[in-house]
Every structure is written in structure tokens, then in C-alpha cells.
Amino acid sequence: MYTIHGALGSPYSLKMRALMRYRRITHIWSHGSQMQQLAAEKGLPPVIPIIEYPDGNFRNDSTPVLYDLEERHSERKVVPADPAQAFIAHLLEDFADEWLTKAMFGYRWLEEVDQIQMSRWLSFDALKGGGLDSSQGMAEVFRDRQVGRMAIVGCTRENFPLIEASTRRVMHALEDHVVNEHWLFGSRPSLAEFGIYGQLSQLGVDPTAQSMMRADYPYTFRWLLHVDDASGIEGEWDDADAPLKPVAQSLLAEVGRVYVPFLLANAAAADAGEKTFRIEVDDMPYEQGTFKYQLKCLADQRSRYAALSDETRGRIDPVLSAANCLEFLQ
Ligand SMILES: N[C@@H](CCC(=O)N[C@@H](CS)C(=O)NCC(=O)O)C(=O)O
The missing domain is CATH 3.40.30.10 (Glutaredoxin)
Incomplete structure (x- = not known):
């Protein structure tokens, strides 16, 4: 257990x-x-x-x-059997963990309505009783702590337009997809879905983000519950020679559009010994503290790419290149 x-x-x-x-x-x-x-x-x-x-x-x-x-555990693995699909699924999971998480943090801590509701609920979850005074007292301390960390993790008001535009593109791609095919790499979920689900699960609860999802991405909102407990799903991976689904292409394009410049700027700032870095995407600014963890993510992506066989690269390179995700790996 x-x-x-x-x-x-x-x-x-x-x-x-x-x-x-x-x-x-x-x-x-x-x-x-x-x-x-x-x-x-x-x-x-x-x-x-x-x-x-x-x-x-x-x-x-x-x-x-x-x-x-x-x-x-050998049953019901989430890394696709085909190394090309496995590589893309990993890249999408990493994008969700490291970039989509900024939507989670921003929607939760930028606006007062979310700050109050979520700090109270999270304190209630932690204490499970003990009275309203201690619960709401703890909520205030927690709220101050989290709001104080916004600039360091890049969730500022100045950065949020880019984060939001990017998150909406992700949900738009999913919305088109979930009602048709449901999963990204076949009829079973991969690690990419679990990474995406983790971040979006929070948008599905926090007041402002939940209203937005219900109004604009209702099936993605409902899909969150499908991923939350997919213990009944029995499915197969797509064949290795099947074309990558449009949703995976759209999500990869988002990686190339925001996450690749983000990783590269973070790495360049770390090399230069700078404490912060800045990028602009679609004329929208983004600035945050330089992070060691994301250097590890970049190195990991590159070593995974380097480990692929020539045959796998031959299949994957055109897809990565079309999404602006190839150069940063080489
Ligand atoms: N890379 C880690 C990230 C985990 C993470 O950042 N967890 C957050 C909560 S969702 C946390 O514990 N933050 C520390 C804090 O708030 O002090 C993972 O994938 O598990």
C-alpha cells in the first residue's frame, strides 16, 4: 500500500x-x-x-x-510504448508541470475573491475542524505567504495576459478534442493527460477560473472528472505510424510558442549569473526569477532527445520542427 x-x-x-x-x-x-x-x-x-x-x-x-x-508496476503504464509518442507525452507533461502551473497560481492568488476563498478552503482542508477562528487565522497567514511569492514564480499582473492567453489556447485545443477522441495518444491516458489534469484540476475549483471554464470550456471542465478517476478505462495506444492527433500538435505548438522561449531565457540568465529573466511572446511580456529546477527540465528534455534512435527522430523531427520544438533540443 x-x-x-x-x-x-x-x-x-x-x-x-x-x-x-x-x-x-x-x-x-x-x-x-x-x-x-x-x-x-x-x-x-x-x-x-x-x-x-x-x-x-x-x-x-x-x-x-x-x-x-x-x-x-507493469500493468496500465502511462508512458506510451512507442518512443516517439513517449517523447512527446513527456514534453507535454513537463510543459504542464512547469508552465501551466503559472495559470494555477495566478488564477488563485491574483484576485481578492480567489485569494479569500482559496486560502480559507486550503486552511480548512489542512485543519479539518478546530473552529472558524483558527481556520480563518491560518488562512490569512497562508494568503500573505502565497501572495508574497507571486513575483518570484512569475505570476504578476504584468505577466498574466500571456499566461492566460496561453492557457486559453490549451483549453481551446482540449475542448475540440475531448468530445471526439478523449485521450491524446490512443484510447488510454498518458502521463501528458495527468500533468495537464493536475494543473487544470485546480482551475476547475477556484472561483474565477471555474467560472471561465464552465462558460468557455464546459467539456474540458467535465473531462477533469474523467481523468480524476480513470480506473475504469481500458484502452490501447495509437499505432506508432498513426499521425499525431491535432490536439497533440496544438499543444506542442503552445510548447514551442511559450515554453521553449521560457526555458531558453531561464538557461541564458542562469549562465550569465542573472537573477531574473524576461521574454516577450505575441507582444506580451513575461518576467520571473531564474530557476534551477527548470534548468534540470531543459537538460532532461535534451538528453531524452539525444537518446532517441535515428528511426524515431526521423518520425518525430518534422512534427517537432513544425511546432518550433526541435531546435532547442539539438
Ligand atoms: N516538481 C514537483 C513540484 C511540487 C510542488 O511544487 N508542489 C507544491 C504544491 S502543489 C509545493 O509543495 N510547494 C511548496 C510550498 O508551497 O511551500 C512535483 O512535480 O511534484
């Missing part, structure tokens, strides 16, 4: 819970208030979810844990 130590307001926690449900990996869902302490006790980075393994080990960081579960 695994335990997911997470939170309902944490996109990566819901990503891992949905993944384990789909994979039919027996687990306990534990959400509480002592998560930072648990991570510190176990010598882990201070992020959730923390996954407690059946052997008593603890790990966090959802992507490596997801891959580790692929090794440990």
Missing part, C-alpha cells in the same frame, strides 16, 4: 492521485497540515505530494516518482 501525502489544493497531488487511480495502484490519500515537517524529517525537498512507498521509503517530485512506478 502506498500513501499519497498531499493536498486537495495541490495540482501535483491530484496528478499523482489520478495516476494511481488509473493505474489501479492501491493507495491511501492523506491530506493534512504536517507536510513540510514530513518532508524535512525524511530529508526531502519541501514540496508535496510526498509518496510513502510500501517498503517505508518516502519520495517526492511527481515526474521521477511517476517513472519509478512505471518500473515497479
Whole structure:
């Protein structure tokens, strides 16, 4: 039995819970208030979810844990069998984890209505009782902390038009897609869907974002519940020679449009020893602190690409190139 130590307001926690449900990996869902302490006790980075393994080990960081579960459990894997599809699915998952998360954070903490509602609910989730005074007191502290972190993670009012435009393009692509084909790489979900779901699961709850999704992307909104528990899905991967679905092409185009410039500018700033970096996409500015973690993401994408066979690259290069996603890998 695994335990997911997470939170309902944490996109990566819901990503891992949905993944384990789909994979039919027996687990306990534990959400509480002592998560930072648990991570510190176990010598882990201070992020959730923390996954407690059946052997008593603890790990966090959802992507490596997801891959580790692929090794440990042979049924219902989420990495497509075809290496070309697997590469694209990984790129889309990474884009969701590192870029779409800015929509999650921005929608939650930019506007007062969301700040108040979500800080209260997240405190309620952590305390589970104990009275309104302590709950709302904790909410105020949490709200101040999160709002204070907005500039460092790039969720400022100046940056938000680009984040929002990008998120809407993602949801527009999904909206066209989910009512037709439902999954990205066949009739079963891949790691890309779980990454996207994690972030959008929060937009489906937070007041401003939820209203927007209900009004403009109603089937994507409903699809979130399909991914949340896909334990009943039995499906197949697309054949390796099947063309990439238009939705995957649109999502890749979004990667090329915003995420690639973002990763490259972050890396260039880190090389130059700069503390912040700035990009402009479609005349919209974006600025944030330079992040080490995203250097790791870039290096990881490049080493995955380098490990592909010539045959796989021959199939994947035209698709990546059309989406402006090839050059940064080479
Ligand atoms: N790369 C990590 C990111 C996890 C993450 O950032 N989790 C957030 C909550 S969703 C967190 O714990 N943030 C630390 C904090 O708020 O102090 C993963 O994929 O698990």
C-alpha cells in the first residue's frame, strides 16, 4: 500500500492521485497540515505530494516518482510504448508541470475573491475542524505567504495576459478534442493527460477560473472528472505510424510558442549569473526569477532527445520542427 501525502489544493497531488487511480495502484490519500515537517524529517525537498512507498521509503517530485512506478508496476503504464509518442507525452507533461502551473497560481492568488476563498478552503482542508477562528487565522497567514511569492514564480499582473492567453489556447485545443477522441495518444491516458489534469484540476475549483471554464470550456471542465478517476478505462495506444492527433500538435505548438522561449531565457540568465529573466511572446511580456529546477527540465528534455534512435527522430523531427520544438533540443 502506498500513501499519497498531499493536498486537495495541490495540482501535483491530484496528478499523482489520478495516476494511481488509473493505474489501479492501491493507495491511501492523506491530506493534512504536517507536510513540510514530513518532508524535512525524511530529508526531502519541501514540496508535496510526498509518496510513502510500501517498503517505508518516502519520495517526492511527481515526474521521477511517476517513472519509478512505471518500473515497479507493469500493468496500465502511462508512458506510451512507442518512443516517439513517449517523447512527446513527456514534453507535454513537463510543459504542464512547469508552465501551466503559472495559470494555477495566478488564477488563485491574483484576485481578492480567489485569494479569500482559496486560502480559507486550503486552511480548512489542512485543519479539518478546530473552529472558524483558527481556520480563518491560518488562512490569512497562508494568503500573505502565497501572495508574497507571486513575483518570484512569475505570476504578476504584468505577466498574466500571456499566461492566460496561453492557457486559453490549451483549453481551446482540449475542448475540440475531448468530445471526439478523449485521450491524446490512443484510447488510454498518458502521463501528458495527468500533468495537464493536475494543473487544470485546480482551475476547475477556484472561483474565477471555474467560472471561465464552465462558460468557455464546459467539456474540458467535465473531462477533469474523467481523468480524476480513470480506473475504469481500458484502452490501447495509437499505432506508432498513426499521425499525431491535432490536439497533440496544438499543444506542442503552445510548447514551442511559450515554453521553449521560457526555458531558453531561464538557461541564458542562469549562465550569465542573472537573477531574473524576461521574454516577450505575441507582444506580451513575461518576467520571473531564474530557476534551477527548470534548468534540470531543459537538460532532461535534451538528453531524452539525444537518446532517441535515428528511426524515431526521423518520425518525430518534422512534427517537432513544425511546432518550433526541435531546435532547442539539438
Ligand atoms: N516538481 C514537483 C513540484 C511540487 C510542488 O511544487 N508542489 C507544491 C504544491 S502543489 C509545493 O509543495 N510547494 C511548496 C510550498 O508551497 O511551500 C512535483 O512535480 O511534484
